[in-house]
């Protein structure tokens with residue numbers, strides 16, 4: 001097949017225009033064209049009166065070899081790469097089964113690929129299976145009853161289950177692992193379009209069913225999936241090899257129930273909210289370092305404001321769907337403010353996992369039909385910001401910093417899990433908000449109007465005050481007085497990295513421990529966490545094969 005990239009057509013082009021574009025591009029006749037399919041479809045909406053669709057097409061012709069020679073110097077006409085996934089190993093006799101801790105997207109793919117290679121993994125998840133977890137999460141949103149082990153962060157499917165289900169990422173992917181992730185999702189019930197639209201998303205309800213399907217597949221392949229099994233301790237032995245940087249190796253783990261499981265290979269896919277587990281790992285000498293992350297607020301506008309600003313008269317076109325945005329502003333005080341995890345037509349969600357602490361995030365359904373658009377507007381922070389005196393010696397200080405902000409937000413909201421909210425106009429003017437305007441905040445269980453200048457450090461408040469009017473220049477209406485800010489966003493990514501060796505993907509000081517996914521600092525979203533899960537499964541498989 002030949003891959004054609006950057007084929008541009010008008011938004012309202014007739015179906016046959018694609019074929020015409022192929023013939024014109026390759027200078028071939030209709031008889032020479034055997035078939036084609038759309039590999040990717042994106043759009044360029046920089047000129048909203050002239051929105052362009054941009055296609056990547058895979059084309060089968062009767063004269064492929066000749067065409068590839070003729071167009072050898074055209075980098076938009078190349079042979080279609082082989083993107084099929086190839087397993088790196090096949091299990092033989094298994095003496096001790098590998099263990100995957102955490103059943104978020106990273107653990108799900110690590111577990112699935114290990115199972116597909118025949119390694120029969122044991123997957124341990126502290127939270128509940130997804131249907132039970134959904135009840136607990138909805139219970140929190142409706143009745144303010146927080147289950148600290150079963151919530152938006154913890155449970156089958158991981159942090160992204162109650163999300164917009166955006167499935168794109170900017171990670172380098174030379175081995176096409178993302179294709180494997182998307183293909184598995186489609187097999188588990190995701191809409192086929194995720195394979196070809198440039199910014200696919202699946203929404204929360206579809207994710208719930210898909211996660212269940214994938215669990216069933218792992219079990220069918222001989223894997224074991226256990227819920228409400230929090231890992232509280234990992235055991236190590238000294239390593240014999242003198243020259244090894246890794247002074248210790250994994251021998252097993254202990255669950256909260258007291259049960260011991262023997263294993264030499266652990267994928268640690270625990271997400272960014274497993275603060276208790278981070279502490280245990282640190283106390284046991286697993287190498288951890290602090291890393292930058294971002295903090296801020298969720299902003300909400302009516303979706304129609306964003307649609308009008310981005311698409312103009314084309315707003316509502318089904319190919320475009322609800323409009324999104326991506327914004328960044330570099331501030332005078334040296335900070336950068338950017339939009340993150342934008343959820344078109346969605347809701348702001350209560351994402352707490354600890355008592356008396358409040359944290360926000362965003363989600364939507366596949367249809368993206370809710371009234372409001374939301375995104376996190378966040379400020380980048382460094383480890384030196386985690387403490388007042390800039391001391392960076394405590395590698396877990398980022399967690400303390402997050403907790404302080406989450407406690408402040410809880411108190412500002414009235415100490416009932418209602419979120420503190422301020423109108424954008426009042427925030428910029430430094431005025432307390434008394435009541436809502438035209439944008440009704442979507443956060444459940446409820447909101448309290450207040451002054452959010454106390455919710456973040458002064459430099460972050462100053463940076464966001466400067467950035468909002470700057471964003472207005474890119475999206476008309478963005479800094480409108482009645483848009484709302486809901487506090488607080490603290491879990492944009494992990495505050496730590498559990499550093500691993502680049503080749504073996506094992507912890508740099510513990511053999512057999514494979515830090516993985518977002519919590520370890522190696523992913524930042526559903527797709528990249530899934531990709532990392534595949535990489536980890538491969539590294540574990542190769543390690544197990546080399547030892548047998």
Ligand code: FAD
Pocket residue numbers: 101102103104105106107124125126127152153154155156157158159160161162163164165166167168229230231232269270271272273274277341349351361362363516517518519523524525526527529
């Ligand atoms: P997680 O998904 O966090 O999974 C870790 C799992 O480990 C959890 O299920 C947890 O219960 C379990 N665990 C933790 N500690 C232990 C232990 N000691 N023992 C046993 N189990 C343990 N990303 C996107 O790409 N698109 C989106 O639209 C999107 N929306 C989001 C919306 C919300 C509300 C949230 C919270 C996140 C969203 N994200 C989104 C981010 C995305 O969900 C994460 O990047 C992704 O889930 C990280 O995957 P992970 O597997 O590394 O970790």
